[in-house]
Amino acid sequence: MSLENVTEAIKSKMALAAGLDAKVKFDFADDGVIFVDATQNPPEVSNEDKEADCTLKCSIATFQAMMDGTQDPTLAFMMGKLKVEGSMGLAMKLNSIIED
Numbered sequence: 001m002s003l004e005n006v007t008e009a010i011k012s013k014m015a016l017a018a019g020l021d022a023k024v025k026f027d028f029a030d031d032g033v034i035f036v037d038a039t040q041n042p043p044e045v046s047n048e049d050k051e052a053d054c055t056l057k058c059s060i061a062t063f064q065a066m067m068d069g070t071q072d073p074t075l076a077f078m079m080g081k082l083k084v085e086g087s088m089g090l091a092m093k094l095n096s097i098i099e100d
Helices: 003-014 059-069 073-078 089-100
Strands: 022-026 033-037 044-045 054-057 083-088
Touching: 003 033, 003 044, 003 059, 003 089, 054 089, 059 073, 059 089, 073 089, 083 089
Parallel strands: 022 054
Antiparallel strands: 022 033, 033 044, 054 083
């Protein structure tokens, strides 16, 4: 899956994430980043590398598996496939948004 496809998937999921009120970055290393500013309504989603309250780092393949339900985000974190920088509480909120 490409960065563009993942960006579109994130846009649709974040539209349902009312009340998140935070800035989140998904860092896919050499494949790029997705930045979500959910402090505004509707959330702004871009591929710019900006400062975020929480950054999730993983491969696009791992992220896709989390979105389609074949990879549990908590298990991915415990196995080292997913790294979290910043607010762990916010990362837990994102868990339910990503899995839906």
